[in-house]
Amino acid sequence: MNRKTKRYGAGAILLLMLGAAWIHMADKNYLYKAVVYNFADIDDRNIFDQREIDAPRKEQPWPLAKNYNKLSLPEDLEQQHLDIQSVAFLLIHNDSILYEQYWDGYSAKSLSNSFSMAKSIVSMLVGVAIKEGKIRSVEQPVADFLPEFREGDKSKIKIKHLLWMSSGLNWDESYSSPLSVTTEAYYGSDLKKVIDRLEAVEEPGRQFSYKSGDTQVLGLVLKAATGKSLSELTEEKLWKPLGAAEDAEWSLDRPDGIEKAYCCFYSNARDFARLGKLYLQNGVWNGDIIVPPAYVKASLTPNGLVDERDQEKVDFYGYQWWLLPNYKGQDVFYARGILGQYIIVIPEKNIVMVRLGKERAERVGKHPGEVLTMIDAANKLIP
Secondary structure, rough: OOOOHHHHHHHHHHHHHHHHHHHHOOOOOHHHHHHHHOOOOHHHHOOOOOOOOOOOOOOOOOOOOOOOOOOOOOOHHHHHHOOOOOOEEEEEEOOOOEEEEEEOOOOOOOOEEEEHHHHHHHHHHHHHHHHHHOOOOOOEEEEHHHHHOOOHHHOOOOOHHOOEEEEEEEEOOOOOOOOOOHHHHHOOHHHHHHHHHEEOOOOOEEEOOOOOHHHHHHHHHHHHHHHHOOOHHHHHHHHHHOOOOOOEEEOOOOOOOOOOOOOOOEOHHHHHHHHHHHHHOOEEEEEEEEEHHHHHHHOOOOOOOOOOOOOOEOOOOOOOEEEEEEEEEEEEEEEEEEEEEEEEEEHHHHEEEEEEOOOOOOOEEEEEHHHHHHHHHHHOOOO
């Protein structure tokens, strides 16, 4: 090895050492994991600590329709499933499975990452906490539960502001930057510290600005209000009453830590569909009120705020649910995750659909294109 090669080698080692020192001093050790795994994936349960959500001993199985899997999907939807690497598609009509299909080795029992569909689950749990008196109403200040929100402009933030994605907190919803708070929350090991660093930079309740941090704060509120983890609440208040078939999991920031409330609930298409059915039935399941119907109605009502991006009035978002009002004469609502995870409900036709996969298509206005394709396909199959 000549002198020039040795010099370059020494320089590279020095840069690596300086980089490692900066990462340590800046408290950004999560970057190592972010670099190794690079992009979030539907099978990331294998790289994070998980908390299990037990299914009940007695499942409430989905009936199969008389013509189960005898219909053919419209060609454009079939092609789109291939193009964006779907792993599961489920269509339920009148409480029976009409059609289901799986790809790439996945099955009706396979666990897959919900990503931001978890936000809709957190919203459901807020409704449950209100029903049980653990939270007075959506007008209650966050400061009643989290001491860190008792001073300054953060004291103005109410639970409804978090549900509406209008907290005014300085959360950077960036998925591409390794230095963003979103990347740190996903790969890091101390979500509470991440939330404690946030500051109120805008008046709450004025603008819609999609921020995973708002849901994470809701997760902390629920834990403080109930004394239970999100996984415990989900198991007790949703998973067991809804008769889920399989155990689920929720990713934690570290062993015995807290759930990533804004993402990372792992389940399968059939059990995800139960959540859609619950809201299709206005929060009632087998005659029991799980989520108050008034809260469900509010959840599916547009917040009417101004969208931070284009300053237009928001008609597409409620309490952590996406809304598609008057789409070809139908009001549709859905939960969604970043890689094209969806629970889609068409109340007019008593339809619940679930799609799980690895990619999503281009947006059409405020909504992903495949959502519109699935709705159009369902209306063709069920005139």
